Amino acid sequence: MNSLRKAAQSNLRQYTMGVALVVLVLVLQFVTGGTMLRPLNISNLLHQNMYVFVLGMGMLLCILTGGNIDLSVGAVVAFTGAICGVLMVDLRMSTLPAVLIVLGAGLLVGAWQGFWIAVVKVHPWITTLAGSLLFRGLAQVILDGRSIGPFPEPFQFLATGFFTDVAGGSGVHLLSILIGAAGTLVFVGVVLFFHFRNRKLGLPTSTPAQLALKIILVALFVNLLAWRLAGYKGISFAMLLLVGLILLFSFITKKSVFGRHLYAMGGNIKAAKLSGINTARLMFTVYVISALMATVAAILVTARLNAATPKAGVGYETDAIAACFLGGASISGGSGTVFGVLVGALIMGVLNNGMSLLGVSIDWQAAIKGLVVLVAVAFDMYFKNRQRSSI
Amino acid sequence: MSERVLLEMRNITKVFPGVKALDNVSFEVREHHIHALVGENGAGKSTLMNVLSGVHRHGAYEGEILFDGEPCRFRGIRDSEARGIVIIHQELALVPQLSVAENVFLGNERLSVSSVVNWARTFFEAEKLLSQVGLSVDPSVPVQSLGVGKQQLVEIAKALSKDVKLLILDEPTAALNDEESDKLLDLLVSLKKSGITSIIISHKLSEVQRVADEITILRDGATIETLGRGDEITEARIIRGMVGRDMAHRFPPVVRSPDPSRRFEVRNWSVYDAQDPGRAKLEDVTLSVAAGEVVGVAGLMGAGRTEFLKSLFGRAYGSRVTGEMLLDGQPLRARTPSEAIARGLAYVTEDRKGEGLMLGHSVLMNLTLSNLKRVGSHNTVNPKLEQVEGERLREDFRIKAPDLYQAVGNLSGGNQQKVMLGKWIFAEPRVLLMDEPTRGIDVGAKYEVYQIINRLAQEGRHVLLVSSEMAELIGLCDRIYVMSDGRIAGEVAGETATQENIMALIIKGAREKVL
Numbered sequence: 001m002n003s004l005r006k007a008a009q010s011n012l013r014q015y016t017m018g019v020a021l022v023v024l025v026l027v028l029q030f031v032t033g034g035t036m037l038r039p040l041n042i043s044n045l046l047h048q049n050m051y052v053f054v055l056g057m058g059m060l061l062c063i064l065t066g067g068n069i070d071l072s073v074g075a076v077v078a079f080t081g082a083i084c085g086v087l088m089v090d091l092r093m094s095t096l097p098a099v100l101i102v103l104g105a106g107l108l109v110g111a112w113q114g115f116w117i118a119v120v121k122v123h124p125w126i127t128t129l130a131g132s133l134l135f136r137g138l139a140q141v142i143l144d145g146r147s148i149g150p151f152p153e154p155f156q157f158l159a160t161g162f163f164t165d166v167a168g169g170s171g172v173h174l175l176s177i178l179i180g181a182a183g184t185l186v187f188v189g190v191v192l193f194f195h196f197r198n199r200k201l202g203l204p205t206s207t208p209a210q211l212a213l214k215i216i217l218v219a220l221f222v223n224l225l226a227w228r229l230a231g232y233k234g235i236s237f238a239m240l241l242l243v244g245l246i247l248l249f250s251f252i253t254k255k256s257v258f259g260r261h262l263y264a265m266g267g268n269i270k271a272a273k274l275s276g277i278n279t280a281r282l283m284f285t286v287y288v289i290s291a292l293m294a295t296v297a298a299i300l301v302t303a304r305l306n307a308a309t310p311k312a313g314v315g316y317e318t319d320a321i322a323a324c325f326l327g328g329a330s331i332s333g334g335s336g337t338v339f340g341v342l343v344g345a346l347i348m349g350v351l352n353n354g355m356s357l358l359g360v361s362i363d364w365q366a367a368i369k370g371l372v373v374l375v376a377v378a379f380d381m382y383f384k385n386r387q388r389s390s391i
Numbered sequence: 392m393s394e395r396v397l398l399e400m401r402n403i404t405k406v407f408p409g410v411k412a413l414d415n416v417s418f419e420v421r422e423h424h425i426h427a428l429v430g431e432n433g434a435g436k437s438t439l440m441n442v443l444s445g446v447h448r449h450g451a452y453e454g455e456i457l458f459d460g461e462p463c464r465f466r467g468i469r470d471s472e473a474r475g476i477v478i479i480h481q482e483l484a485l486v487p488q489l490s491v492a493e494n495v496f497l498g499n500e501r502l503s504v505s506s507v508v509n510w511a512r513t514f515f516e517a518e519k520l521l522s523q524v525g526l527s528v529d530p531s532v533p534v535q536s537l538g539v540g541k542q543q544l545v546e547i548a549k550a551l552s553k554d555v556k557l558l559i560l561d562e563p564t565a566a567l568n569d570e571e572s573d574k575l576l577d578l579l580v581s582l583k584k585s586g587i588t589s590i591i592i593s594h595k596l597s598e599v600q601r602v603a604d605e606i607t608i609l610r611d612g613a614t615i616e617t618l619g620r621g622d623e624i625t626e627a628r629i630i631r632g633m634v635g636r637d638m639a640h641r642f643p644p645v646v647r648s649p650d651p652s653r654r655f656e657v658r659n660w661s662v663y664d665a666q667d668p669g670r671a672k673l674e675d676v677t678l679s680v681a682a683g684e685v686v687g688v689a690g691l692m693g694a695g696r697t698e699f700l701k702s703l704f705g706r707a708y709g710s711r712v713t714g715e716m717l718l719d720g721q722p723l724r725a726r727t728p729s730e731a732i733a734r735g736l737a738y739v740t741e742d743r744k745g746e747g748l749m750l751g752h753s754v755l756m757n758l759t760l761s762n763l764k765r766v767g768s769h770n771t772v773n774p775k776l777e778q779v780e781g782e783r784l785r786e787d788f789r790i791k792a793p794d795l796y797q798a799v800g801n802l803s804g805g806n807q808q809k810v811m812l813g814k815w816i817f818a819e820p821r822v823l824l825m826d827e828p829t830r831g832i833d834v835g836a837k838y839e840v841y842q843i844i845n846r847l848a849q850e851g852r853h854v855l856l857v858s859s860e861m862a863e864l865i866g867l868c869d870r871i872y873v874m875s876d877g878r879i880a881g882e883v884a885g886e887t888a889t890q891e892n893i894m895a896l897i898i899k900g901a902r903e904k905v906l
Contacts, residue, residue: 201775204796257763257770264760267749274707274738274746275761275814276729334751 016383017343028354035357039231049349051297055320056341057249058293061286063324064262066333068124072131076294077313079135080106082142085308088151095154106295110288118284140310149307159303162233173234180226184219249338266333319348322373397422397588403454405438412438414612427599428592430609431633431833436592440559444478445471475556479546487535492517494534495549520548540571558589565831568691568859576602596626608632642866643842649684653719655822655853660714662702668710672698673877680853687868688857689893695877696857700824704738705731737820741827747811750800754792755781757799757810761818784813805836822853861890875900
């Protein structure tokens with residue numbers, strides 16, 4: 001028990017942001033009179049803020065290379081969203097080919113920016129700043145200032161489609177509870193497998209207490225979430241897509257040689273170059289990925305709003321960047337995790353959602369978010385410094 | 392010369408969490424003396440100087456400091472500078488883009504009225520200070536246009552502008568060649584005559600012997616002894632104090648059997664400046680290294696030695712690179728570092744922190760970076776394989792680290808160097824291009840690095856070694872090429888090499904260039 005408490009303490013300090021998130025949720029739950037954690041609201045919160053998660057993960061890869069950020073993602077959301085609109089609303093194309101074409105367009109946008117950054121060596125900040133003007137402008141041009149819609153059913157399903165329940169309309173959505181439980185089992189299985197394998201191989205592992213704590217917290221989170229979601233319409237396609245992206249990005253950052261090269265480049269770019277790492281190609285790739293994630297976000301946003309508008313994605317880049325830094329990514333590159341970005345994105349999402357529930361005006365929302373980001377990162381740094389000096 | 396004690400540090404104890412960096416150290420410096428502080432890396436020299444200069448503020452350590460007879464309680468560098476104690480760190484604290492004059496008065500600007508810089512006075516006084524340190528440059532040129540040796544002099548001028556009484560120099564000659572070092576040491580002697588006391592921290596014992604009036608040896612955070620002019624000061628004596636054992640030979644015995652039939656050759660290698668493609672940096676360099684041979688490249692700073700190695704390593708330096716490389720008679724093409732690695736080249740940089748290691752990342756990540764293919768498949772890293780290989784390297788290179796997951800930045804200089812060597816051996820190179828492999832590491836670690844170099848040669852690799860320490864080249868190499876101004880000025884065999892004949896070749900090369 002004592003060791004469990006110790007593990008909890010060390011984890012608390014390590015995950016200041018996680019604690020901040022829980023506190024934030026509880027406070028908002030209280031001041032909104034319980035609306036915050038209602039099934040409908042949780043479902044909305046996730047869908048409304050899906051873009052923060054999606055853009056945040058793409059942004060993380062840019063930041064890892066050495067504090068480079070992608071300022072254009074908001075504009076790219078508008079631009080690729082506009083293409084969605086033209087293809088499906090104006091040209092009446094069906095969903096699958098349209099989505100593939102839009103993803104292709106996203107790739108081209110990424111390649112365009114990657115070219116200027118990696119080949120011509122224009123600084124990423126300048127390239128993507130120019131990109132944010134360029135693609136916002138192109139979105140206006142393509143849509144001629146209009147908002148267009150509606151979109152075909154199958155396309156809307158991508159963002160707002162829920163899976164029909166196995167139990168069939170019995171009030172509680174059984175399928176989502178089952179998926180939550182199955183997900184938990186898989187998670188526990190995988191974590192235990194790696195834990196024992198690593199211990200057998202003599203690789204560094206967390207203590208049993210830390211492991212237990214991790215499993216308990218994740219199991220609680222996933223099952224509570226599934227249970228709450230079951231009270232509404234259950235699990236949606238977009239949520240599964242997000243889970244898939246999280247797994248993919250975790251793999252990239254933790255296991256792949258590409259990910260290792262990103263951390264190396266952020267750690268010391270000269271050393272990385274002299275170690276034979278093609279840093280220009282890495283830069284090209286991360287900006288392509290970032291643009292691709294912006295396109296995914298555009299599809300989700302357009303489908304959810306059921307309209308393509310040139311005003312889509314305004315300010316999205318700040319949310320995504322904030323999520324990364326809230327999640328502990330380093331401004332000088334070389335450190336940051338997908339898990340951190342998730343926590344950061346949740347904080348941004350909870351703030352967005354909570355303040356809307358409270359009827360805070362859009363202007364104040366932005367101001368408050370700014371303050372929260374500033375104070376939260378300052379606290380995080382303070383705790384980390386104290387921890388470092390106490391080692 | 393007075394024998395009055397200027398500085399007295401009494402019973403200084405400084406504990407970092409888990410480590411006692413200084414244990415009851417006492418240390419006295421007499422006025423108008425040059426006092427050398429020597430010891431291995433981690434012996435506590437820098438910590439002691441940080442205590443003195445207020446980097447570790449009063450209260451963070453035990454013991455007391457008396458300066459000029461008065462007790463000192465410094466809370467920061469500003470306090471110690473106000474008393475005339477100025478420290479010049481190994482990494483120079485100059486702003487490269489600012490002019491020499493601006494740097495000299497950085498943080499200490501000459502003002503006309505409050506907050507307004509008096510440029511006339513700034514330049515006038517800067518010129519005076521520069522002539523005092525024997526530097527004849529225009530004070531309006533940016534510092535980055537000067538070589539390291541001259542930058543060091545600018546630092547000293549900056550110290551003089553603060554009315555320095557006690558000047559502390561941490562490894563002042565580490566980045567300098569012999570000629571520049573001589574000049575700097577002469578300057579210290581002349582400053583001494585004009586009343587400035589100095590403390591010099593150095594690994595180069597010959598310099599210490601030359602200029603120091605007294606020598607204090609630190610070992611494992613404790614004062615071992617102070618040698619004065621009465622004592623017989625020899626290098627062997629100092630080394631014995633530093634490492635606590637006799638070091639009969641500074642260089643390990645050489646058992647080598649080079650195979651002249653297998654050669655790494657460079658022919659007619661010419662390279663132009665990376666920034667200024669009109670300026671030739673290397674001209675027509677031709678040399679060869681047999682398998683199992685250690686070949687040195689001697690030369691002054693700026694002769695183009697680092698640029699040469701880097702340009703060989705996948706054109707990591709330079710523009711308009713021409714010439715050819717051959718290995719075993721086959722042409723070796725390497726247009727990028729990654730091609731160079733794939734073709735069996737490795738470049739161990741002179742700049743460990745700047746371009747060698749990722750200091751914030753783990754020992755393991757650093758060790759495997761240049762050859763991740765070896766510890767995984769399908770573009771993923773296998774953590775087990777990586778750890779096994781890492782452990783093997785750690786044992787092989789005797790890297791002293793609590794574990795492989797420690798950040799490299801936490802290790803001592805010598806161990807960081809061993810990590811770098813391990814990293815490059817992991818890439819399985821056939822040709823090793825080594826640039827100043829023992830810079831800034833202590834005597835004990837140097838010996839280990841020499842052993843590693845010998846072993847690599849015995850394994851049949853080609854080793855091309857650049858070093859500014861001539862004694863090191865002479866002690867280690869089978870043959871030495873002398874580079875001067877981007878050309879090969881001559882070649883001497885290891886047995887017949889002396890500092891004098893190398894120097895003579897350098898000077899001859901420089902003269903031919905002029906003609």
